[in-house]
Amino acid sequence: MDYMTLIQLLDSTVRLATPLLLACLAGLFSERAGIFDIGLDGKMLAAAFFSAAIAALYGNVWLGLLAGIAASLALSLLHGLASITFRGNQLISGVAINFLAAGLTVLIAQDWFQQGGRTPSLIGGARFNPITLPFADAVEPVPFIGPLYAELISGHSILVYAAFAAVPLTWWLLYRTRFGLRLRAVGENPAAVDTAGVSVIGLRYAAVCICGVLCGIAGAYLSTALQAGFIKDMSAGRGYIALAALIFAKWRPWYALWATLLFGLFGALETRPDVIEALIGVKVQGQLLGALPYVMTVIILAGFVGKAIPPRAGGEPYVKER
Amino acid sequence: MNDKTDMERQATAAPAIELKGISKAFGPVQANKDISIRVMPGTIHGIIGENGAGKSTLMSILYGFYKADKGEIFISGEKTDIPDSQAAIAAGIGMVFQHFKLVENFTVLENIILGAEDGRLLKPSLAKARKSLLKLADDYGLKVDPDALIQDIGVGMQQRVEILKALYRQADILILDEPTGVLTPAEADQLFRILGRLRSEGKTIILITHKLREIMDITDTVSVMRRGEMTATVKTTETSPAELAELMVGRKVLLRVDKAPAQPRDVVLDIHGLRVVDEKGVERLRGIDLQVRAGEILGVAGVAGNGQSELLEVLGGYQTGTGSVQVKGQALDLTGKQSDGQSRRNHGIAHVPEDRQREGLIMDYHAWENTAFGYHKDPSYRSGILMNNAAIKADTVEKMERFDVRPPNPKLAAKNFSGGNQQKIVLAREIERNPDLLLIGQPTRGVDIGAIEFIHQQIVALRDQGKAILLVSVELEEILALSDRVAVMFDGQIMGVRDAADTDEKELGLMMAGITDADAKIGG
Numbered sequence: 101m102d103y104m105t106l107i108q109l110l111d112s113t114v115r116l117a118t119p120l121l122l123a124c125l126a127g128l129f130s131e132r133a134g135i136f137d138i139g140l141d142g143k144m145l146a147a148a149f150f151s152a153a154i155a156a157l158y159g160n161v162w163l164g165l166l167a168g169i170a171a172s173l174a175l176s177l178l179h180g181l182a183s184i185t186f187r188g189n190q191l192i193s194g195v196a197i198n199f200l201a202a203g204l205t206v207l208i209a210q211d212w213f214q215q216g217g218r219t220p221s222l223i224g225g226a227r228f229n230p231i232t233l234p235f236a237d238a239v240e241p242v243p244f245i246g247p248l249y250a251e252l253i254s255g256h257s258i259l260v261y262a263a264f265a266a267v268p269l270t271w272w273l274l275y276r277t278r279f280g281l282r283l284r285a286v287g288e289n290p291a292a293v294d295t296a297g298v299s300v301i302g303l304r305y306a307a308v309c310i311c312g313v314l315c316g317i318a319g320a321y322l323s324t325a326l327q328a329g330f331i332k333d334m335s336a337g338r339g340y341i342a343l344a345a346l347i348f349a350k351w352r353p354w355y356a357l358w359a360t361l362l363f364g365l366f367g368a369l370e371t372r373p374d375v376i377e378a379l380i381g382v383k384v385q386g387q388l389l390g391a392l393p394y395v396m397t398v399i400i401l402a403g404f405v406g407k408a409i410p411p412r413a414g415g416e417p418y419v420k421e422r
Numbered sequence: 423m424n425d426k427t428d429m430e431r432q433a434t435a436a437p438a439i440e441l442k443g444i445s446k447a448f449g450p451v452q453a454n455k456d457i458s459i460r461v462m463p464g465t466i467h468g469i470i471g472e473n474g475a476g477k478s479t480l481m482s483i484l485y486g487f488y489k490a491d492k493g494e495i496f497i498s499g500e501k502t503d504i505p506d507s508q509a510a511i512a513a514g515i516g517m518v519f520q521h522f523k524l525v526e527n528f529t530v531l532e533n534i535i536l537g538a539e540d541g542r543l544l545k546p547s548l549a550k551a552r553k554s555l556l557k558l559a560d561d562y563g564l565k566v567d568p569d570a571l572i573q574d575i576g577v578g579m580q581q582r583v584e585i586l587k588a589l590y591r592q593a594d595i596l597i598l599d600e601p602t603g604v605l606t607p608a609e610a611d612q613l614f615r616i617l618g619r620l621r622s623e624g625k626t627i628i629l630i631t632h633k634l635r636e637i638m639d640i641t642d643t644v645s646v647m648r649r650g651e652m653t654a655t656v657k658t659t660e661t662s663p664a665e666l667a668e669l670m671v672g673r674k675v676l677l678r679v680d681k682a683p684a685q686p687r688d689v690v691l692d693i694h695g696l697r698v699v700d701e702k703g704v705e706r707l708r709g710i711d712l713q714v715r716a717g718e719i720l721g722v723a724g725v726a727g728n729g730q731s732e733l734l735e736v737l738g739g740y741q742t743g744t745g746s747v748q749v750k751g752q753a754l755d756l757t758g759k760q761s762d763g764q765s766r767r768n769h770g771i772a773h774v775p776e777d778r779q780r781e782g783l784i785m786d787y788h789a790w791e792n793t794a795f796g797y798h799k800d801p802s803y804r805s806g807i808l809m810n811n812a813a814i815k816a817d818t819v820e821k822m823e824r825f826d827v828r829p830p831n832p833k834l835a836a837k838n839f840s841g842g843n844q845q846k847i848v849l850a851r852e853i854e855r856n857p858d859l860l861l862i863g864q865p866t867r868g869v870d871i872g873a874i875e876f877i878h879q880q881i882v883a884l885r886d887q888g889k890a891i892l893l894v895s896v897e898l899e900e901i902l903a904l905s906d907r908v909a910v911m912f913d914g915q916i917m918g919v920r921d922a923a924d925t926d927e928k929e930l931g932l933m934m935a936g937i938t939d940a941d942a943k944i945g946g
Contacts, residue, residue, distance in 0.1 A: 275544075276543060276544055276545070277542055277543055277544060278539040278541070278542050278543070278544060278547070279542070280544075281532060281535070281536060281539065281544055282536065282537070284525075284528075285525045285528065285536050288525045288526065288527060288528070289523065289524065289525045289526065291523045292523040292524055292525050292533070292536060293536065293537065294507065294523075295485075295507055295517065295519065295523045296507070296511075296523075296536050296537025296538065296587075297506065297507040297508030297510075297511045297537050298508075298536075298537045412526065412527075420487060
């Protein structure tokens with residue numbers, strides 16, 4: 101494999117890892133606060149549709165992004181209402197959201213655009229276009245570093261940079277601020293937070309909202325940056341892979357970055373069977389690579405690679421006791 | 423202590439807490455009825471009462487968990503509304519719950535600042551808390567390692583963190599709910615020394631407990647609650663345990679168990695080298711040797727979590743182990759197919775489990791259904807392949823009468839009986855099968871004093887019929903009152919066995935803390 105192929109492979113790794121990373125951080129906020137969220141996929145899907153639809157209608161991708169975030173946020177609040185306010189089962193609520201999103205997006209798309217459940221193709225300002233970083237053209241001829249900067253680091257959409265910036269930001273928020281301390285505490289022992297005079301419900305809603313915003317960005321990225329428009333079920337299980345990455349990352353932000361990059365690499369390899377064949381001399385089915393994140397998650401859960409301990413109060417509605 | 427200044431202070435100062443006419447009902451249950459109480463500053467005020475007397479409800483109202491239906495709260499003479507915990511903290515009230523409210527994987531310092539941070543960033547808060555923690559440690563003798571994780575420190579230390587949490591929030595009034603339940607006697611003594619020190623620094627302490635001895639040892643004033651009402655408030659020096667017990671129950675109570683000397687006969691239970699490894703691979707029993715004879719009660723003392731539960735579980739047939747256990751000369755199967763409750767019962771073992779609500783009863787089932795559990799294959803309960811429900815119900819009615827279960831209604835779900843009556847249902851089921859060996863864990867946990875007396879009498883009566891009894895309890899008083907011999911467990915091992923007549927709380931307490939046999943002898 102030559103250097104340029106490697107750069108190309110890593111470049112598509114970054115692009116494929118971005119939605120996973122955003123969704124994974126979304127799940128991290130929610131689950132760290134004790135709300136399991138299996139509905140990441142549904143939220144991404146809803147956001148993907150609404151951002152593409154609004155972007156197509158108004159020709160402005162930023163409006164689209166806002167619409168996507170709003171849609172995802174609405175579903176998040178629904179999840180919050182079911183699981184925080186009404187103390188329902190978080191898994192069931194999440195599954196319901198996934199079904200809701202899968203059905204509604206296609207239905208509304210058909211009603212609005214009559215294109216068989218898709219949006220029109222996005223062009224120009226209705227899409228997030230690659231950004232060329234300063235001096236990218238100038239340094240390109242420099243051997244080794246040139247392509248690295250010009251191809252791999254430069255030339256992504258703003259959302260990619262936002263996603264990667266979200267990692268240190270999440271870490272800082274979780275481990276260096278009052279909000280983060282309380283958020284982590286509420287996922288471990290909500291009674292401790294409650295008796296300390298802090299609202300468990302308020303914190304959990306805050307976490308769920310952050311989750312909604314991040315899922316919204318992830319979804320918008322799918323339809324307005326990675327692709328140019330919405331198609332049916334375009335989230336393609338990425339929400340579940342993000343959940344797998346979250347477990348793989350042991351609910352930590354930096355680990356989440358590495359986990360999603362790894363899963364992104366699998367995704368990139370899936371589209372380049374020639375590279376694998378050249379590397380190991382065997383033809384590998386693309387589907388096999390697609391299944392790898394799940395296989396690895398099972399291995400993690402079985403406790404082979406260190407122990408993944410989920411937040412202790414995860415999945416349980418908080419009921420005040422005497 | 424300077425009594426005169428104390429008296430003067432009390433005469434002039436407003437009460438730290440005054441409750442006037444507090445009432446609270448949950449549906450038809452009147453948990454608190456017109457409760458009035460004055461707690462003077464700089465005193466330790468005990469609140470004693472049976473389970474369900476309304477102590478916890480009252481304190482929950484004070485800490486803002488519940489809103490009283492009626493009544494007023496005055497803090498230092500000022501009328502105060504306490505709608506939530508935040509208001510309680512602002513009013514200077516700190517609460518140490520029976521089950522600690524700590525985040526296990528946080529450090530001591532993080533737990534202390536949680537909810538009381540200064541500003542949005544953690545760094546300055548942590549630095550400030552570290553400083554004041556050192557000062558608090560000096561002022562009150564409350565030393566902790568601020569950077570230790572909660573999950574790595576013992577329960578005594580965790581309780582200290584809870585107290586520090588309250589003090590860090592500038593609490594002047596400290597409420598402790600059953601604080602000694604999880605402590606060894608030595609740790610409890612230490613806690614009381616700390617409380618004494620806090621009192622001398624002017625803090626007001628409310629101690630909720632059901633242990634008469636603690637009330638007598640440390641409080642200045644004591645209030646007694648019974649069935650939601652405050653029945654009396656007296657100066658501790660002017661009362662006695664017997665009087666308090668009578669006030670709690672509403673009739674005279676025997677605090678000691680009347681029993682004749684044991685007449686032990688043949689060995690019934692013979693345990694050699696019993697080991698249990700739990701699912702996490704931790705060895706919970708590390709080679710137990712014990713013998714229990716017919717006609718004697720062997721008490722197993724120890725702080726909760728030192729292997730007593732595993733001992734009962736393996737003997738009861740729902741935990742696997744290695745080693746040898748013989749009952750009347752017959753070896754029990756500890757790992758294979760015969761290692762279940764049914765075959766244990768066939769060996770003549772009856773078992774009153776430690777956690778009656780999870781292991782002893784199905785809470786949503788009727789009393790009569792619960793009476794048949796484990797014995798549902800008994801011929802008298804069957805007709806052909808069907809269960810003879812009428813026979814079971816009739817039998818339950820009789821049992822309820824003999825064991826004074828109230829209300830004597832076999833169709834009531836188990837969850838609707840009080841703790842004491844639930845225990846009586848389990849006890850009736852197990853004892854009346856005429857077992858050779860009775861395993862009984864925490865027989866009076868969560869049981870009111872009146873029922874404790876009855877349950878103790880039943881256990882002694884069974885002994886006098888020549889049965890062997892293995893009693894596990896974390897209440898040292900109970901162990902000493904009932905047992906003929908006492909074995910102390912620590913860290914999965916038997917620290918030693920004593921004749922109950924030749925030992926005392928001090929010696930057993932040392933052994934419970936892991937101080938070996940020989941050391942304890944020298945120390946005692």
